[in-house]
Amino acid sequence: MTTGQADGWLAALAKERGDLDRSSTAERVADKLRAGVLEGDIAPGRQLNEKALGDALRISRNTLREAFRLLTHERLLVHEYSKGVFVRRPDVADIVDIYAARRVIECGAVRRWPHAADAAKQAVRDAVALGLACRERGDWTGVGTANVRFHQALTALAGSARLDEEMARLLAEVRLAFHVMGDPEEFHRDYLPLNEAIVTRLDAGEVRQAEESLLTYFDRAEDHLVTGLRAKG
Amino acid sequence: MTTGQADGWLAALAKERGDLDRSSTAERVADKLRAGVLEGDIAPGRQLNEKALGDALRISRNTLREAFRLLTHERLLVHEYSKGVFVRRPDVADIVDIYAARRVIECGAVRRWPHAADAAKQAVRDAVALGLACRERGDWTGVGTANVRFHQALTALAGSARLDEEMARLLAEVRLAFHVMGDPEEFHRDYLPLNEAIVTRLDAGEVRQAEESLLTYFDRAEDHLVTGLRAKG
DNA sequence: GCATATTTGTCCGTATGTATA
DNA sequence: CTATACATACGGACAAATATG
Numbered sequence: 085m086t087t088g089q090a091d092g093w094l095a096a097l098a099k100e101r102g103d104l105d106r107s108s109t110a111e112r113v114a115d116k117l118r119a120g121v122l123e124g125d126i127a128p129g130r131q132l133n134e135k136a137l138g139d140a141l142r143i144s145r146n147t148l149r150e151a152f153r154l155l156t157h158e159r160l161l162v163h164e165y166s167k168g169v170f171v172r173r174p175d176v177a178d179i180v181d182i183y184a185a186r187r188v189i190e191c192g193a194v195r196r197w198p199h200a201a202d203a204a205k206q207a208v209r210d211a212v213a214l215g216l217a218c219r220e221r222g223d224w225t226g227v228g229t230a231n232v233r234f235h236q237a238l239t240a241l242a243g244s245a246r247l248d249e250e251m252a253r254l255l256a257e258v259r260l261a262f263h264v265m266g267d268p269e270e271f272h273r274d275y276l277p278l279n280e281a282i283v284t285r286l287d288a289g290e291v292r293q294a295e296e297s298l299l300t301y302f303d304r305a306e307d308h309l310v311t312g313l314r315a316k317g
Numbered sequence: 318m319t320t321g322q323a324d325g326w327l328a329a330l331a332k333e334r335g336d337l338d339r340s341s342t343a344e345r346v347a348d349k350l351r352a353g354v355l356e357g358d359i360a361p362g363r364q365l366n367e368k369a370l371g372d373a374l375r376i377s378r379n380t381l382r383e384a385f386r387l388l389t390h391e392r393l394l395v396h397e398y399s400k401g402v403f404v405r406r407p408d409v410a411d412i413v414d415i416y417a418a419r420r421v422i423e424c425g426a427v428r429r430w431p432h433a434a435d436a437a438k439q440a441v442r443d444a445v446a447l448g449l450a451c452r453e454r455g456d457w458t459g460v461g462t463a464n465v466r467f468h469q470a471l472t473a474l475a476g477s478a479r480l481d482e483e484m485a486r487l488l489a490e491v492r493l494a495f496h497v498m499g500d501p502e503e504f505h506r507d508y509l510p511l512n513e514a515i516v517t518r519l520d521a522g523e524v525r526q527a528e529e530s531l532l533t534y535f536d537r538a539e540d541h542l543v544t545g546l547r548a549k550g
Numbered sequence: 551g552c553a554t555a556t557t558t559g560t561c562c563g564t565a566t567g568t569a570t571a
Numbered sequence: 572c573t574a575t576a577c578a579t580a581c582g583g584a585c586a587a588a589t590a591t592g
Binding site for chain 1: 420477478480
Binding site: 552553554555556557558559560561562563564565566567568569570571 | 573574575576577578579580581582583584585586587588589590591592
């Protein structure tokens with residue numbers, strides 16, 4: 085039953101419609117939908133009914149479809165012709181593809197460490213420190229957020245906004261995959277030591293060894309996701 | 318005078334409107350516009366008038382706007398608030414950003430050479446061979462096309478469709494930049510020997526040296542574009 | 551297999567606000 | 572200030588595809 089939209093998340097979305105009108109309606113709607121998808125409130129595979137959603141959000145179909153297009157470009161929704169739009173369900177092939185891309189981009193960015201701006205380097209250290217602080221107080225959601233920020237900071241070492249955007253898309257897809265396998269993301273705890281090792285080695289000028297640690301992380305994370313998706317997907 | 322659209326390319330676009338309706342109208346229109354922009358028929362900086370274009374192509378403004386959105390996401394068009402849609406004019410900052418991304422992605426992909434699929438390796442060799450053949454018969458446009466294909470083939474070594482798509486976007490932007498500086502692209506001739514060297518070194522297992530040649534290429538190409546844009550832009 | 555209701559695809563006209571000449 | 576052109580959003584019309592009984 086994918087058409088019934090009278091869940092909690094829909095009511096929550098509709099209630100928040102009193103904000104300042106900063107950007108366009110479509111973008112604001114897309115922001116809400118994106119948050120709902122990434123938080124897992126709108127489950128992967130669920131269909132988004134145009135009329136029901138449009139009525140609930142009090143926007144026209146055209147505007148809603150515009151929001152759908154934005155999120156489809158971000159690979160968070162999929163469009164099935166004459167059937168509608170659905171929250172994406174990344175499969176094993178997607179994970180393999182995503183991690184192939186991450187290996188190239190993040191390792192390549194790490195190798196730019198010697199040429200990176202100081203602010204970019206500090207952002208990497210800060211992300212690890214944030215993760216450690218969250219672990220101290222048992223905030224596993226915070227640890228997950230810090231981990232995402234860590235990898236965005238690594239990418240930013242390359243100094244390319246286009247690369248940063250692509251990485252944001254890839255990390256969002258990974259989050260979707262977590263929701264497919266129903267993983268509460270707290271396993272990020274296991275990766276904190278690796279992140280620490282990467283920063284330590286970078287600060288010691290051991291770029292090569294840092295890259296090795298990063299590759300170890302990718303192997304583990306990819307394996308975790310692939311086996312998880314094979315089991316639950 | 319940017320609003321008068323009665324050029325050759327518009328007539329050409331309108332005439333071809335008898336195709337099979339495979340994809341959506343917006344996508345077909347986007348395909349035509351994309352081709353016009355990348356071939357240089359629609360010059361960078363030119364405004365695309367909604368009404369004139371819509372009337373000429375016999376499509377509604379909504380549909381045209383949808384096509385605009387697609388191309389805006391590909392960074393080929395830009396929306397200027399309350400002014401309209403224009404063909405993008407990449408500036409020096411864009412070039413620097415793009416080449417930072419290319420260095421990371423393509424070098425990272427080249428380093429995957431030992432693990433790459435045979436077909437992907439062969440595609441790299443084929444692209445160089447195609448470039449040489451085109452040079453033989455003085456087909457400089459063909460040399461340029463082969464060069465683009467070469468870099469797409471390098472990227473494909475990583476085996477990630479997402480990376481391939483991002484590279485296609487980056488290379489399209491580079492083509493736009495060529496048109497900004499009015500370069501006929503025949504200078505690609507100078508880079509053919511570098512491409513040859515890269516393949517030779519890869520086949521000899523000298524991945525590290527191949528990467529060095531690639532970096533040399535990036536330095537030269539980026540410098541060429543930056544100085545060209547500073548002069549003509 | 552068939553008929554019906556629902557949903558989506560495509561396109562249109564319009565209305566309002568805003569920026570530019 | 573007026574006229575123009577555009578961005579944005581809305582609601583509706585109709586065809587086509589799909590789902591449902």
